[in-house]
Amino acid sequence: MTIYRNFINGEWRESNSAETAPNVNPANTNDIIGIIKLSTREEARTAVAAAYDAFKNWKNTPAPTRGKIVAKFARLLEDNREELAQILTREEGKTLAESRGELQRSINVAEFCAGEARRLNGETIQSELAANFAYTIKEPHGVVAIITPWNFPVAIPVWKIAPALVAGNTVVFKPAEATPATAVRICELFEEAGIPKGVLNLILGKGSEIGDEICNHAAVKAISFTGSTATGIKLYEQAARRGAKVQCEMGGKNPVVVMDDCDLDLAVESTANGAFGSTGQRCTATSRAVVIDKIADEFVRKIVEKAQAMRIGDGADSQTEMGPIVDEKQFNTVLKYIDIGHEDGAELLCGGKRAAGENLEDGYFIEPTVFDQVTSDMRIAQEEIFGPVLSVLRVKDFDEAMIVANDSPYGLTSSIFTNDPNLIFRFIGEIETGMTHINSPTTGGEAHIPFGGVKMTGIGAREQGSTSLDFYTELKVVYVDYTGRKREGNLY
Ligand code: UN1
Secondary structure (H helix, E strand, C coil), X not given: CEEECEEECCEEECCCCCCEEEEECCCCXXXXXEEEECCCHHHHHHHHHHHHHHHHHHHHCCHHHHHHHHHHHHHHHHHCHHHHHHHHHHHHCCCXXXXXHHHHHHHHHHXXXXXXXXXXXXXXXXXXXXXXXXXXXXXXXXXXXXXXXXXXXXXXXHHHHHHHHHCCCEEEEECCCCCHHHHHHHHHHHHHXXXXXXXXXXXXXXXXXXHHHHHCCCCEEEEEEECCHHHHHHHHXXXXXXXXXXXXXXCCXXXXXXXXXXXXXXXXXXXXXXXXXXXXXXXXXXXXXXXXHHHHHHHHHHHHHHHHHCCECCCCCCCCCECCCCCHHHHHHHHHHHHHHHHCCCEXXXXXXXXXXXXXXXXXXXXXEEEECCCCCCHHHHCCXXXXXXXXXXXXXXXXXXXXXXCCCEECCCEEECCCHHHHHHHHHHCCCCCCEECCCCCCCCCCCCECCEECCEECCCECHHHCCCCCEEEEEEEEECCCCCCCCCCC
C-alpha cells in the first residue's frame, strides 16, 4: 500500500504521525489507493523552515532561470498527462475527459507562467527633478503558503505554485486530504524539473492542524487559499493580525439568466454542462437558472430530459458522463441540501437521491437534481451546495432577473442567454460577478486570462493570466539621484 510522503527540503520524508486516513476512490470505496499520514505541527514547521532557508538563494536566482524550471515542469506534465489524469479520476472521481481537460489547463498555466519569468518587469518613471530617475522592481514576499482544495487537485496547485515560484517565493504546499496522490506527483515532477531543495515543500495533513500551523507561522508572508468561505474568512482574519498577505478564492452561487429570445437548446445544453459537469463540484458551477416565465416550462422540460439521460458511473469508464461526489462527508452535505430544498417548498423535478444501479452501490453517486419554483430566499438559492443540484428561479422580465441574479453573497461567475445586444451589454454592466459569459456556460477559463470573483467569493489579487503574479510580488520603489550633491529642497 502506498504511503504518501511529505517533500521537505528536497527529501521525501514519511511523517512520524500515527494518525492516518485512507485515500479512497469515490466511485468504489473498496478501492483504497493509498494511505495519507496526517503530519504533525512540528513537521509543518520543518517545512516552513526549509522554505525559509531556501528563500535567499531562490530570490537571487535570475527570474528567467526560475522560469526555465517551470517550463521544464510544464513539459513533464505534458509527458505524464495521461498517468496524472488516471490518478486524478481515481482519487477525485471526475470523468477521464474532465481530468484530461484539467491536465491541459494545468499545462497551459505552467507554460504561461514560465513565459512570465522573462517579463517580470517594473517600470521606469520620469522624475520631476533633473538628474534623478525612479523605477520599480517586483520582488517576492518570501515563504508563501499554498492551500488547495480537492476538486481541481492538479490545476489549482499549478496555478498557484507556478507563479509563486516564478516570482521568486519559496512554497509550502498543503493540498486537500482527499487528493494526496496528485499532489505528490506534482512535486515529483517539480523535483525532476530541477527545483532546488527547500524551494517547494509538500506537507500532507489536516487543514485544522497543519494548515493552521503554516498559515499562522511568522515566517509565512503570504497565503493563497482556495476552498470554503468559512475557512477563507478565518484565514483572512488571522493573517490580518500579523499583516500577512492573503488571497482567497471561495464559494460561488453562479446564475445563468435565460431570456425568452434565446437559443433555448443552447441555453439548456450549457446550463446542464455548468450544473452537472465535474458533478457540480466546482466553484464556477451553474447553480441557479433564472428563467423568464414565458419559456420556463419548456426550459425545465428540456433540462430534466438532459439530466435524466446522463450516464452516471465511474469516471474511468469512457461511457460515463458524470462521476461520483468526492467523499462521504460531501455526499451527505449534498443530500442534506436536497432535504432543505424540499423543506423550503421547492418543487423537485428530477434526481434528489442516491443514484442506484449496477456498479453504483459502492460509490458516492447522486442523481443530477433539478428543483423548480425556487425563490431567492430559500437556502438552496443562497448557499453553495457543491454538488449536481440546479435551482430554477422563474422571473417575469430582465429587470427582475437581474435583481434575483445579484441576490447572492457570492460573485464568481455568471452567464446570460439572449440574442439581444442591448440586454447583453446591460447584463455585463449590472451583473455582480468577477467573470461573466455570454451565450456559454458559467464554468471554465483560459490559462492566460484572469480568474476570480467579487463579494464573498474573492479576496486579494486575481489568479491566472496577466494578473497571476500580482499576488506573489511586492513592488519596491527606487529613487536615484545622480547629481552627486545635496538636493536643494525636499520632495513634497
Ligand atoms: C473552473 O471551473 O474554471 O475551486 C475551475 C474551484 C475554482 C476553480 C474552478 N477555484 O472550483
